[in-house]
Amino acid sequence: MALTRRHFLTTSAAAAAAGAFGRLELLAQQQAPAPITPVIKELRAGAGIWTARGGTIGWLVNPAGAIAVDSQFPDTAALCVEHLLKTSGKSEIATLINTHHHGDHTGGNAIFRPKTKQIVAHANVPKYLKDGYDRATAARAQQNPTPATPPPTEPTTIDKTVTDTWSFDHGGEHVSAKHYGPGHTGGDLVIHFEKANVAHMGDLMFNRLHPVIDRANGASIANWTVILQKVAAELPADTIYIFGHAGTGREVTGGRADLLHHGNYLAALLDYARAQVKAGRTREEFLKSTDVIKGFEDYGPLVMRPLAAAFDEVSAGGKL
Numbered sequence: 505m506a507l508t509r510r511h512f513l514t515t516s517a518a519a520a521a522a523g524a525f526g527r528l529e530l531l532a533q534q535q536a537p538a539p540i541t542p543v544i545k546e547l548r549a550g551a552g553i554w555t556a557r558g559g560t561i562g563w564l565v566n567p568a569g570a571i572a573v574d575s576q577f578p579d580t581a582a583l584c585v586e587h588l589l590k591t592s593g594k595s596e597i598a599t600l601i602n603t604h605h606h607g608d609h610t611g612g613n614a615i616f617r618p619k620t621k622q623i624v625a626h627a628n629v630p631k632y633l634k635d636g637y638d639r640a641t642a643a644r645a646q647q648n649p650t651p652a653t654p655p656p657t658e659p660t661t662i663d664k665t666v667t668d669t670w671s672f673d674h675g676g677e678h679v680s681a682k683h684y685g686p687g688h689t690g691g692d693l694v695i696h697f698e699k700a701n702v703a704h705m706g707d708l709m710f711n712r713l714h715p716v717i718d719r720a721n722g723a724s725i726a727n728w729t730v731i732l733q734k735v736a737a738e739l740p741a742d743t744i745y746i747f748g749h750a751g752t753g754r755e756v757t758g759g760r761a762d763l764l765h766h767g768n769y770l771a772a773l774l775d776y777a778r779a780q781v782k783a784g785r786t787r788e789e790f791l792k793s794t795d796v797i798k799g800f801e802d803y804g805p806l807v808m809r810p811l812a813a814a815f816d817e818v819s820a821g822g823k824l
């Protein structure tokens with residue numbers, strides 16, 4: 505999984521810097537292709553995970569066909585589509601749901617498109633994808649690109665958007681998608697396969713790993729903590745959760761305690777930022793911090809990834 509982590513860190517650093525889907529995708533295209541070795545695991549009652557590179561893909565396969573949650577990158581998506589069509593025995597995938605707009609979760613949408621009946625995402629996702637594409641196109645024009653530099657790919661059409669909640673039956677399963685307000689981005693969905701009792705958290709869950717916090721696209725650390733508490737309270741005690749990402753040696757699945765731990769980490773991150781701002785630390789100094797947040801040693805020393813968002817959210821909040 506070291507390869508996965510390295511790739512993730514590279515792309516997430518770019519995401520933090522550029523905040524742009526197009527740039528992420530461009531970066532992914534420029535990197536030398538690594539051999540893809542997917543890991544496929546059933547979690548419970550026909551629901552499982554498919555991992556290779558980028559955000560964890562969740563799946564459900566039953567006699568009604570296959571549902572996928574997130575699409576990683578074009579090269580890995582091609583393998584995932586092939587696998588889901590084969591295991592479901594259908595000529596199409598019934599539904600692809602994106603947990604949010606980031607390129608390591610939607611970069612394979614164009615590969616799913618011709619083989620998928622409907623693609624679903626939160627109502628803010630088309631705008632975030634379009635903004636990212638426009639920024640990447642403008643950045644490319646400024647850089648005097650060589651002919652070898654591929655242009656950004658236009659976002660794939662989303663067929664259906666969800667503002668608050670949406671649910672549907674699929675074979676014997678009941679699938680729900682719910683938006684809990686701003687968290688990792690302003691367009692996150694939690695997907696629950698209710699009978700299997702498996703829920704995909706997207707990037708609302710980084711398991712013992714400092715998260716990307718996409719403030720340019722609507723993130724809120726304060727509400728993110730509330731979201732994790734709400735999901736933990738609403739879903740059954742034995743729900744198996746799928747996480748977007750995990751630290752080295754950590755699982756991309758887990759339980760309610762993991763959600764609450766990450767929620768507590770985010771609250772502690774905000775407290776830490778609040779104390780530092782109050783003490784007069786400049787943004788520049790703050791971004792260099794490698795402190796360990798007390799009680800969250802399992803995340804390791806701070807890295808730049810979450811710091812800018814924490815500083816800006818605290819500064820914008822006014823009351824310290």
Ligand SMILES: [Zn+2]
Nearest residue numbers: 604606707716
């Ligand atoms: Zn993300």
